[in-house]
Amino acid sequence: MAVRVxxxxxxxxxxxxxxxxxxxxxxxxxxxxxxxxxxxxxxxxIEHYPAMTKTALEGIEAEARTRWxxxxxxxxxxxxxxxxxxxxxxxxxxxxxxxxAFEAAExxxxxxxxxxxxxxxxxxxxxxSWVDSKTADEDxxxxxx
Amino acid sequence: MAVRVxxxxxxxxxxxxxxxxxxxxxxxxxxxxxxxxxxxxxxxxIEHYPAMTKTALEGIEAEARTRWxxxxxxxxxxxxxxxxxxxxxxxxxxxxxxxxAFEAAExxxxxxxxxxxxxxxxxxxxxxSWVDSKTADEDxxxxxx
Amino acid sequence: MIDVLYFxxxxxxxxxxxxxxxxxxATVADLISExxxxxxxxxxxxxxxxxxxxxxxxxxVSLDAPIGNAREVAFFPPMTGG
Amino acid sequence: MIDVLYFxxxxxxxxxxxxxxxxxxATVADLISExxxxxxxxxxxxxxxxxxxxxxxxxxVSLDAPIGNAREVAFFPPMTGG
Numbered sequence: 210m211a212v213r214v215x216x217x218x219x220x221x222x223x224x225x226x227x228x229x230x231x232x233x234x235x236x237x238x239x240x241x242x243x244x245x246x247x248x249x250x251x252x253x254x255i256e257h258y259p260a261m262t263k264t265a266l267e268g269i270e271a272e273a274r275t276r277w278x279x280x281x282x283x284x285x286x287x288x289x290x291x292x293x294x295x296x297x298x299x300x301x302x303x304x305x306x307x308x309x310a311f312e313a314a315e316x317x318x319x320x321x322x323x324x325x326x327x328x329x330x331x332x333x334x335x336x337x338s339w340v341d342s343k344t345a346d347e348d349x350x351x352x353x354x
Numbered sequence: 355m356a357v358r359v360x361x362x363x364x365x366x367x368x369x370x371x372x373x374x375x376x377x378x379x380x381x382x383x384x385x386x387x388x389x390x391x392x393x394x395x396x397x398x399x400i401e402h403y404p405a406m407t408k409t410a411l412e413g414i415e416a417e418a419r420t421r422w423x424x425x426x427x428x429x430x431x432x433x434x435x436x437x438x439x440x441x442x443x444x445x446x447x448x449x450x451x452x453x454x455a456f457e458a459a460e461x462x463x464x465x466x467x468x469x470x471x472x473x474x475x476x477x478x479x480x481x482x483s484w485v486d487s488k489t490a491d492e493d494x495x496x497x498x499x
Numbered sequence: 500m501i502d503v504l505y506f507x508x509x510x511x512x513x514x515x516x517x518x519x520x521x522x523x524x525a526t527v528a529d530l531i532s533e534x535x536x537x538x539x540x541x542x543x544x545x546x547x548x549x550x551x552x553x554x555x556x557x558x559x560v561s562l563d564a565p566i567g568n569a570r571e572v573a574f575f576p577p578m579t580g581g
Numbered sequence: 582m583i584d585v586l587y588f589x590x591x592x593x594x595x596x597x598x599x600x601x602x603x604x605x606x607a608t609v610a611d612l613i614s615e616x617x618x619x620x621x622x623x624x625x626x627x628x629x630x631x632x633x634x635x636x637x638x639x640x641x642v643s644l645d646a647p648i649g650n651a652r653e654v655a656f657f658p659p660m661t662g663g
């Protein structure tokens with residue numbers, strides 16, 4: 210079980226080597242910087258609230274562990290300046306059963322999207338803009354309530 | 355897009371290097387041989403129907419691609435003799451949106467479990483037994499119908 | 500002549516992985532009846548039809564499916580992949 | 582004295598990431614009113630309260646939450662992690 214917030218990149222393969230030993234099912238999710246609709250994204254800047262971030266992620270992870278039988282769980286989230294196609298974050302879940310591993314990973318992602326103190330800003334040659342939160346992301350949380 | 359059926363092991367990291375370039379969301383599922391309830395599993399033998407397997411997997415993958423907007427999709431399934439903690443199979447999905455990637459991966463797994471021609475046999479010092487299909491696995495398909 | 504294939508415990512009960520059969524069976528169910536009438540090992544393998552799946556020319560079908568000009572019929576228990 | 586922190590466009594509109602404030606505000610909403618009365622940049626940052634989230638001592642709370650003996654109040658737009 211681990212939560213990490215870091216500026217540097219991560220290696221999915223290294224992260225899940227030995228992950229969830231003895232589990233039958235391992236699910237991973239990797240979030241990657243996509244270009245914007247105009248295709249002119251130079252950078253994505255991710256700001257966070259250092260004093261709160263790790264605690265918030267640990268709280269989300271702890272909640273997932275009370276809901277599903279997980280033999281392992283990992284959240285890694287980056288901050289700082291990222292280019293298109295670079296990795297932003299990952300979660301991994303391990304369980305005896307595939308449904309638990311899938312649901313827990315989706316739960317973690319849904320909460321990370323709108324309950325962990327990160328903010329994304331898109332930098333383009335035409336200017337900067339903060340990424341708006343999506344109604345769909347807020348709606349996604351209702352599934353777990 | 356690819357489907358592979360093979361006896362040798364696979365390397366998740368290598369499989370998803372460059373996978374779904376340009377996508378925002380990548381989900382992977384890895385199935386691993388678990389020990390049985392008695393803890394005496396020596397080997398898991400996976401039999402398959404070579405003339406049908408690849409076609410069946412390609413059909414399941416094609417169906418997933420009609421239902422979700424996937425920029426990439428991969429299924430790797432092993433056959434032969436496996437030890438506890440060895441990898442059995444994996445799927446990976448890439449999409450612009452996390453929900454599509456998650457749902458498609460769950461769909462692939464649900465269909466692989468009971469519509470792809472693989473059969474598992476547990477070998478123990480006390481004897482061999484074919485793994486029974488689970489009602490829960492058949493029920494899981496109803497979600498997609 | 501069609502190829503008839505058996506997998507997993509169906510193969511073990513019948514005692515062979517495949518055989519060529521000369522049959523006039525119109526449907527899969529007819530073919531099962533014909534095989535079951537041959538020898539006990541077939542009757543045993545097909546004793547619980549709820550536990551039998553079938554593919555005609557590598558496509559899953561129901562037990563009442565026609566065989567037509569199929570070249571290959573395969574019998575096996577419910578699949579347990581993944 | 583409490584530390585007041587601002588993030589993302591709230592930080593940009595107010596023009597600083599954090600400051601120390603002497604306040605008698607009982608609730609977060611009181612603190613927002615007090616800040617908004619100071620200068621236009623605060624009033625602008627807090628002009629749409631539906632777009633403002635708040636954490637008191639690193640815990641998300643609603644705008645009517647009491648401040649009590651909190652040491653840190655943070656204002657920011659809806660989060661966009663993941």
